[in-house]
Amino acid sequence: xxxxxxxxxxxxxxxxxxxxxxxxxxxxxxxxxxxxxxxxxxxxxxxxxxxxxxxxxxxxxxxxxxxxxxxxxxxxxxxxxxxxxxxxxxxxxxxxxxxxxxxxxxxxxxxxxxxxxxxxxxxxxxxxxxxxxxxxxxxxxxxxxxxxxxxxxxxxxxxxxxxxxxxxxxxxxxxxxxxxxxxxxxxxxxxxxxxxxxxxxxxxxxxxxxxxxxxxxxxxxxxxxxxxxxxxxxxxxxxxxxxxxxxxxxxxxxxxxxxxxxxxxxxxxxxxxxxxxxxxxxxxxxxxxxxxxxxxxxxxxxxxxxxxxxxxxxxxxxxxxxxxxx
Amino acid sequence: xxxxxxxxxxxxxxxxxxxxxxxxxxxxxxxxxxxxxxxxxxxxxxxxxxxxxxxxxxxxxxxxxxxxxxxxxxxxxxxxxxxxxxxxxxxxxxxxxxxxxxxxxxxxxxxxxxxxxxxxxxxxxxxxxxxxxxxxxxxxxxxxxxxxxxxxxxxxxxxxxxxxxxxxxxxxxxxxxxxxxxxxxxxxxxxxxxxxxxxxxxxxxxxxxxxxxxxxxxxxxxxxxxxxxxxxxxxxxxxxxxxxxxxxxxxx
Ligand SMILES: Nc1ncnc2c1ncn2[C@@H]1O[C@H](COP(=O)(O)OP(=O)(O)OP(=O)(O)O)[C@@H](O)[C@H]1O
Ligand SMILES: [Mg+2]
Numbered sequence: 136x137x138x139x140x141x142x143x144x145x146x147x148x149x150x151x152x153x154x155x156x157x158x159x160x161x162x163x164x165x166x167x168x169x170x171x172x173x174x175x176x177x178x179x180x181x182x183x184x185x186x187x188x189x190x191x192x193x194x195x196x197x198x199x200x201x202x203x204x205x206x207x208x209x210x211x212x213x214x215x216x217x218x219x220x221x222x223x224x225x226x227x228x229x230x231x232x233x234x235x236x237x238x239x240x241x242x243x244x245x246x247x248x249x250x251x252x253x254x255x256x257x258x259x260x261x262x263x264x265x266x267x268x269x270x271x272x273x274x275x276x277x278x279x280x281x282x283x284x285x286x287x288x289x290x291x292x293x294x295x296x297x298x299x300x301x302x303x304x305x306x307x308x309x310x311x312x313x314x315x316x317x318x319x320x321x322x323x324x325x326x327x328x329x330x331x332x333x334x335x336x337x338x339x340x341x342x343x344x345x346x347x348x349x350x351x352x353x354x355x356x357x358x359x360x361x362x363x364x365x366x367x368x369x370x371x372x373x374x375x376x377x378x379x380x381x382x383x384x385x386x387x388x389x390x391x392x393x394x395x396x397x398x399x400x401x402x403x404x405x406x407x408x409x410x411x412x413x414x415x416x417x418x419x420x421x422x423x424x425x426x427x428x429x430x431x432x433x434x435x436x437x438x439x440x441x442x443x444x445x446x447x448x449x450x451x452x453x454x455x456x457x458x459x460x461x
Numbered sequence: 462x463x464x465x466x467x468x469x470x471x472x473x474x475x476x477x478x479x480x481x482x483x484x485x486x487x488x489x490x491x492x493x494x495x496x497x498x499x500x501x502x503x504x505x506x507x508x509x510x511x512x513x514x515x516x517x518x519x520x521x522x523x524x525x526x527x528x529x530x531x532x533x534x535x536x537x538x539x540x541x542x543x544x545x546x547x548x549x550x551x552x553x554x555x556x557x558x559x560x561x562x563x564x565x566x567x568x569x570x571x572x573x574x575x576x577x578x579x580x581x582x583x584x585x586x587x588x589x590x591x592x593x594x595x596x597x598x599x600x601x602x603x604x605x606x607x608x609x610x611x612x613x614x615x616x617x618x619x620x621x622x623x624x625x626x627x628x629x630x631x632x633x634x635x636x637x638x639x640x641x642x643x644x645x646x647x648x649x650x651x652x653x654x655x656x657x658x659x660x661x662x663x664x665x666x667x668x669x670x671x672x673x674x675x676x677x678x679x680x681x682x683x684x685x686x687x688x689x690x691x692x693x694x695x696x697x698x699x700x701x702x703x704x705x706x707x708x709x710x711x712x713x
Contacts (some may be wrong), residue, residue: 324576325567325583332564335553342513343626344539344568353574 149448150315150402157308161301169300170372171412176307177368179408180314182392183401184361187318189390190398191327192354193334194245197253197386198260201240202233202359204381206366208267209233211279211376222287222295229367230360236263237359238352245351260386268378278377285371303372310368311405314361318401330354395433397443406444464527465490466660467512467543467630472521474507481507483684484521489630489660494652496671497664498695499681500704505664506548508681509632512662513545514538525630539568544628548635548664550615552622558603558610561618563590565625589625597621598647613640620648631661637670649674672696680704 157176161169181203188194209229214220244255267273284297295302321327332340333347340347370376379385388411396407414432418425440446465488474482482504489495497505510516512523514535523531525541533541553561566589567580581587591601597617607618616639623631633652637645649670655661656674665671671678672692679689682704688695695701 321576323579323581325570325572325578325580326574326576328560328564328567328580331556332553335555336551338515339551339553340564341534341536342515342539342545343565343622344536346536 154308154312157311161304166300169304171416173300173304173307173372174369175409175412176304176311177365177372178389178392178412179405180307180311180368181362181365181389182396182404182408183314183318184358184365185389186393186396186398186401186404187321187330187354187358187361189393190400190404191322191334192330192351193337194351194355195249195253195390196256196355196358197383197390198240198256198258199358199362199389200381200383200385201260201263202237202362203366203369203385203389204263204267204376204378205236206230206233206363207370207376207380208273208279208366209363210285210367210370211281214281214283214285216282219283219286222285222297225285226364226367230363233363233366234356234360237362238356241352241355241359245348245355257383257386260381260383264378264381264383267381273378276378278375278379281370281374284374297371303368307368307372310364314364315401315405318361322401326350326353391433394437395443397445400445403443403445410444463490466526467662468524469512470522470524472508472511472523473519474504474511474516475519480684482511482518485681485684485686486521487679487686487689489662491629491660492657493676494656494661494663494674496675496678497662497681498666498671498678499687502683503681504684505681506634507684509545509634509662509664512538512632513543539626539628542629543632544623544626544630545632546619546623546634546636548638550612550619552607552615552618554606554608556607558599558605558607558618559590559594559601561607562594562621562625563587565622566590566593566627568626589627593621593624596624596651598644613644616640617644617648620651629659631655631659631663633661634664635666636663637665637667645670 157172160172181199185196185199188196188199206229209232210220210225213225213228240256240259244252244259247255268276287293287295287297295306297303297306322331329340329345329350332345333350337347366380369380392407392411393404394407395410396405397403414429415425418428422428436443440450442449467489468487470486472482472485473480485508487495497508499505507516511518514533514537518531521531522529525538525543530538530541553564556564563580563586566586567583569589570583570586594601594603597620599614599617599621607615610618616636620633620636623633636648640648645667652661652663652674656676663671663674675692677690678692678695680687680695680701687704688698688701
């Protein structure tokens with residue numbers, strides 16, 4: 136449905152088809168791919184959370200893995216040695232603490248201009264990295280292995296059995312759908328519109344009366360919360376965390392996913408996560424220098440497909456029927 | 462005499478050694494169109510930037526309804542009823558024309574934080590958007606990107622956006638510059654209808670428009686006020702003739 140005053144940009148059919156394919160995928164009964172796609176769906180949530188900053192608000196963060204890592208560590212640190220943690224309490228705690236960390240960092244970083252913003256987010260992320268890497272509390276570079284997956288019980292009823300990889304798969308899929316739905320709805324809300332205005336021209340937004348600092352801080356906090364959700368799910372999937380989750384490699388990779396998919400649409404970021412993982416699998420199987428190859432491929436894609444994977448459909452259509460190019 | 466809505470006292474702004482605005486005292490009243498004239502580099506845009514909060518003054522005061530506002534941020538001044546347009550068009554190029562105005566109108570929404578509402582749900586925002594687009598002579602459901610507009614249309618959009626915020630004080634920096642004559646006439650008519658209910662500061666090089674519209678004219682040269690008064694006084698002032706009107710061709 137096109138909104139008045141906006142060209143039709145929504146593609147519900149493509150999204151529904153992708154969702155259906157993902158929902159039916161476990162029928163193939165391939166444990167390896169089930170685990171891989173679970174991981175990629177979680178990364179897609181992570182990438183979409185960054186897209187809220189990069190593609191919507193115009194804030195390019197190179198430290199977004201910090202909030203992913205915090206979400207993951209909350210589960211690991213809250214899991215007792217001889218008991219499972221409660222899913223119902225650790226999940227909100229992980230999301231809440233990631234949001235809090237992003238809020239506190241945001242107070243400082245959203246003030247500064249673009250280049251410095253990149254450096255400031257990176258610096259804070261490094262700080263969190265060393266917080267887990269170099270302290271007793273974070274258990275150092277070895278990380279933490281959890282003896283139990285979280286338990287999601289209501290009374291005596293076990294709602295999710297995370298011992299079963301399919302459960303984790305469907306929980307990740309559900310989270311992906313919810314986050315995507317929420318973010319796309321947010322795009323159409325006054326708040327989302329204001330964020331896009333800030334990306335387009337912050338000074339003008341200020342002279343129109345918007346408290347742009349508050350909007351940017353809210354966006355940064357929300358992005359941190361969603362990254363924390365992804366991190367939590369990732370820790371849940373693997374039962375293991377280490378400081379590399381917060382490293383700048385991880386921050387760089389998720390930024391590449393957003394760029395690969397095409398910033399500003401959320402579905403693009405999700406596509407980017409899938410594309411990135413696919414390329415990674417293919418190159419990893421083919422050569423030891425897969426990182427070089429992956430980097431080169433992304434550079435080429437960015438050069439020749441500026442709108443990212445999300446623009447491919449419109450490009451093909453334009454090539455076929457001569458419609459407008461994106 | 463009525464209480465001014467916006468007043469400056471000894472307002473000054475220096476850029477290094479250059480005094481771009483020096484000791485300017487001026488009052489804007491509701492129902493009065495105050496024109497600010499001056500040759501290029503006189504400090505007119507700098508003066509507007511001081512009023513809108515985009516520049517900090519080096520000295521002097523700005524009061525809005527008697528309250529000192531010279532330390533307020535631009536957004537706070539906007540919410541208090543100050544609206545400005547830019548000499549160099551500053552619209553959201555990658556948004557549609559309609560969305561440019563809708564965003565401007567949205568700035569008046571009490572709950573701009575709402576993420577659980579559609580941006581088109583607010584009646585007051587829709588109304589302000591349509592009214593301002595109409596007033597500026599643009600199609601009400603204009604779905605072109607602002608980047609696709611002609612220069613003159615962007616100037617119209619610039620004005621529509623200010624109007625959409627429903628300001629009480631209008632600070633307009635050369636709104637007619639770059640517009641076709643038909644659109645210029647339209648905007649002049651618009652200013653005439655706005656004048657009784659607004660306080661307007663109009664910076665404009667178009668002499669015919671200024672003398673047709675203004676209730677008060679202030680002439681600035683090199684950051685200083687040369688003369689201020691009703692149009693007739695300005696027209697007859699020898700100092701103004703010498704400094705400004707005399708070599709009018711040089712500026713337009
Ligand atoms: N940011 C700045 N830094 C340094 N000097 C500036 C700055 N902005 C303006 N100036 C100088 O201040 C003086 C006044 O400039 P201003 O733009 O206010 O003039 P103006 O009256 O609006 O001229 P015009 O009719 O050309 O728009 C000029 O000499 C200009 O070069
Ligand atoms: Mg100027």
